[in-house]
Amino acid sequence: MGAGTVSASDGAAAVTGGAFRFPQADADLSSSRTGSADYRGTVRFSAHHGQLDLRLSNPRVEISSSTRATLVVDVRSTSLDGTTTNDTSVDFASLALGSAKVTATNGAVTWAGAPATLTSAGAEAFSGFYEAGDALDPVTFTVGADAANDGSGSASGSAGGSTGGSSTDSGGSSDDDLSAATLSSSQVSPGDDVTISGAGFGASERGIVAEVRSTPQVLETGITADANGRAAATVTIPADLPAGEHTLLLIGADHTVSAPITVVASATSAGAGVGTADVPACTASSVSGATLAWGIKSSFRAYVTGPIAGGSVSTSGATSSGDAYRWAGGSGKFNTDRTQGYASWSGTVQFSGHDGLLDLKISNPRVRVTSASSANLVVDVASSDMSGVKSSASGVVFATLSLAGNGGVSGSTASWTNAPATLTAAGAAAFAGFYAAGDALDPVSFSLPLGGDVACDAGTGSLASTGSDLTAAWFALLLVLAGTGLVVVRRRSAARV
Numbered sequence: 001m002g003a004g005t006v007s008a009s010d011g012a013a014a015v016t017g018g019a020f021r022f023p024q025a026d027a028d029l030s031s032s033r034t035g036s037a038d039y040r041g042t043v044r045f046s047a048h049h050g051q052l053d054l055r056l057s058n059p060r061v062e063i064s065s066s067t068r069a070t071l072v073v074d075v076r077s078t079s080l081d082g083t084t085t086n087d088t089s090v091d092f093a094s095l096a097l098g099s100a101k102v103t104a105t106n107g108a109v110t111w112a113g114a115p116a117t118l119t120s121a122g123a124e125a126f127s128g129f130y131e132a133g134d135a136l137d138p139v140t141f142t143v144g145a146d147a148a149n150d151g152s153g154s155a156s157g158s159a160g161g162s163t164g165g166s167s168t169d170s171g172g173s174s175d176d177d178l179s180a181a182t183l184s185s186s187q188v189s190p191g192d193d194v195t196i197s198g199a200g201f202g203a204s205e206r207g208i209v210a211e212v213r214s215t216p217q218v219l220e221t222g223i224t225a226d227a228n229g230r231a232a233a234t235v236t237i238p239a240d241l242p243a244g245e246h247t248l249l250l251i252g253a254d255h256t257v258s259a260p261i262t263v264v265a266s267a268t269s270a271g272a273g274v275g276t277a278d279v280p281a282c283t284a285s286s287v288s289g290a291t292l293a294w295g296i297k298s299s300f301r302a303y304v305t306g307p308i309a310g311g312s313v314s315t316s317g318a319t320s321s322g323d324a325y326r327w328a329g330g331s332g333k334f335n336t337d338r339t340q341g342y343a344s345w346s347g348t349v350q351f352s353g354h355d356g357l358l359d360l361k362i363s364n365p366r367v368r369v370t371s372a373s374s375a376n377l378v379v380d381v382a383s384s385d386m387s388g389v390k391s392s393a394s395g396v397v398f399a400t401l402s403l404a405g406n407g408g409v410s411g412s413t414a415s416w417t418n419a420p421a422t423l424t425a426a427g428a429a430a431f432a433g434f435y436a437a438g439d440a441l442d443p444v445s446f447s448l449p450l451g452g453d454v455a456c457d458a459g460t461g462s463l464a465s466t467g468s469d470l471t472a473a474w475f476a477l478l479l480v481l482a483g484t485g486l487v488v489v490r491r492r493s494a495a496r497v
């Protein structure tokens with residue numbers, strides 16, 4: 001059996017309910033409740049004899065406003081292809097503080113249940129199997145000046161914090177939270193209807209959209225607010241929305257409300273019995289000899305080889321023909337029942353221009369099909385910015401692909417032709433600020449020849465009952481993440497600060 005393990009160390013500890021608790025090491029909170037707090041400890045997920053190994057250490061919460069914070073962690077991650085990265089201070093998740101319950105006691109402030117969304121940098125730690133924007137479990141954290149009169153004489157009287165002891169804070173209930181949505185039910189099954197409502201939109205604002213995330217799916221468009229800026233919509237939870245924590249949102253022109261929602265599998269089986277033997281068997285097909293054709297972005301190709309950049313494009317392990325670069329010999333797995341799977345290729349396209357200042361390499365594309373309508377394109381990127389600063393990253397979720405109507409499984413091939421591609425924020429970083437998230441890239445075509453049966457894994461959308469080690473490993477990892485709330489507690493920091 002290759003089931004994985006999860007361990008907590010260096011001060012972190014597992015607590016009931018599948019959460020982890022990290023003691024506070026240091027904190028600096030201003031009177032307006034912005035600032036940061038450092039916590040200490042490591043949680044390690046490892047499986048498949050170390051082939052999958054992810055360590056999250058020393059979380060820090062950086063609070064930038066009453067509604068926003070960033071969860072920063074040190075990440076050491078070994079991905080499926082065996083590469084290990086070690087990054088400190090990764091902006092791992094954004095926290096929607098507007099939806100957290102805020103309480104204040106004796107100068108220590110607790111935010112409970114802040115919805116957390118994976119950032120693109122955080123997604124990299126998961127080898128592209130999660131996307132930026134995916135919902136993580138909510139985060140609870142406490143930032144505290146010490147209860148007792150704080151020894152304010154003691155030291156570097158951390159700026160605004162000095163008021164900490166004096167005002168016994170009236171509890172944070174005063175701000176009417178405009179970013180929280182109200183749901184008719186916070187626990188639903190696929191196919192259920194749920195009503196979401198919220199305030200703070202423009203008076204009679206039109207065109208509000210209801211969306212569910214992790215992977216964003218629009219549920220309803222054209223919602224109109226009333227004269228007081230309140231909007232509501234009754235939406236149906238998509239039948240294929242996986243069980244777990246999600247977020248429902250109403251998105252207006254410049255205001256969004258959201259609320260966490262738990263999706264539970266409909267009556268059938270499984271339910272809480274995740275560890276039991278009645279997980280349905282699942283087989284996928286092996287993929288080999290896969291091909292990929294993608295021109296990246298035609299205007300960029302023209303710019304690089306044109307008079308402004310005066311540069312050139314070269315390939316290695318990929319070829320250039322017509323308007324596209326082509327990769328062949330890709331391999332992976334594909335589950336035709338679920339239209340989920342993945343393939344990866346090796347080979348690089350390199351753009352150079354401005355006498356070498358522009359130097360962008362896009363390598364080793366992977367396509368991950370997540371449903372009949374969407375996929376993402378993951379690549380390794382090396383680039384340099386306008387000041388010549390070079391950076392590189394592997395496993396960047398570079399583009400999202402829209403598959404609907406552009407192909408599917410036919411006979412023994414899964415293929416899509418000219419699937420529209422949209423740049424992600426992580427992908428945009430490679431272009432020195434000249435493109436933005438959401439910009440259209442050249443469409444992507446790929447063909448995955450399907451071979452013999454292989455065990456499913458997380459990337460093929462289901463979990464085998466018997467499974468390979470790898471399957472079991474992913475199973476363990478996903479399970480744990482699904483149950484992982486990060487609980488951060490305050491510990492009196494004695495004579496520190």
Ligand code: HEM
Nearest residue numbers: 299300303308354357358359360384385386430431432434
């Ligand atoms: C000496 C440094 C650079 C200069 C003077 C420069 C200049 C320009 C100019 C004038 C344009 C506008 C082209 C047009 O509208 O047709 C442009 C576009 C662009 N540049 Fe640069 N650039 C430089 C470096 C870079 C670097 C390092 C990158 C990194 C990849 C980059 C990426 C881009 C992109 C993506 C566009 C948009 C192309 C398009 O789709 O139209 N540039 N640049």
